[in-house]
Amino acid sequence: MQPHAHRALEDWHTAWTAQQDAAVVAFATAFPGLRRMDPPTGCCDPRMKVERPGEAVGFVCFDDHGRATVDFSGIPQNILGGTLEVTFGCGWFEEGPEGIGAAPPGTYNWDDEATYAEFEIKVEADSTASICMSYVTVEDAVVLLDQLQSHLVGHSGDPEQS
Numbered sequence: 064m065q066p067h068a069h070r071a072l073e074d075w076h077t078a079w080t081a082q083q084d085a086a087v088v089a090f091a092t093a094f095p096g097l098r099r100m101d102p103p104t105g106c107c108d109p110r111m112k113v114e115r116p117g118e119a120v121g122f123v124c125f126d127d128h129g130r131a132t133v134d135f136s137g138i139p140q141n142i143l144g145g146t147l148e149v150t151f152g153c154g155w156f157e158e159g160p161e162g163i164g165a166a167p168p169g170t171y172n173w174d175d176e177a178t179y180a181e182f183e184i185k186v187e188a189d190s191t192a193s194i195c196m197s198y199v200t201v202e203d204a205v206v207l208l209d210q211l212q213s214h215l216v217g218h219s220g221d222p223e224q225s
């Protein structure tokens with residue numbers, strides 16, 4: 064490889080690594096408790112996990128295309144419903160026109176044709192829910208994580224977690 068092309072590629076790699084690191088910081092800032100996993104992660108690197116029983120268990124990752132995946136389960140249904148309503152609006156899923164907070168148990172999907180993002184919400188009979196947002200922008204992931212954190216703190220009334 065020509066020296067100038069080699070340097071340009073090294074510069075790109077340095078910038079890409081900085082972008083990944085910045086995404087990790089943004090995710091952890093928006094949703095405290097997320098911790099970076101050591102490779103191999105079984106998925107994209109960087110990948111972060113969280114275990115906050117009664118609030119959320121799962122992971123966030125940042126892929127080679129600069130897109131994020133948020134995959135959380137065990138979220139109180141009313142909390143996820145409120146988070147989604149504030150973030151995206153209420154009538155998002157045709158099968159759940161009153162919003163996820165009021166939706167019966169089942170799986171609800173939505174694909175964003177403009178960005179190729181995919182959303183899957185599962186509402187369980189025990190009034191918990193899961194969310195898997197795939198191929199979303201870092202901005203969309205951080206907004207969702209921040210809103211989810213705010214709703215969880217508001218529900219618990221613990222000002223230390225805000």
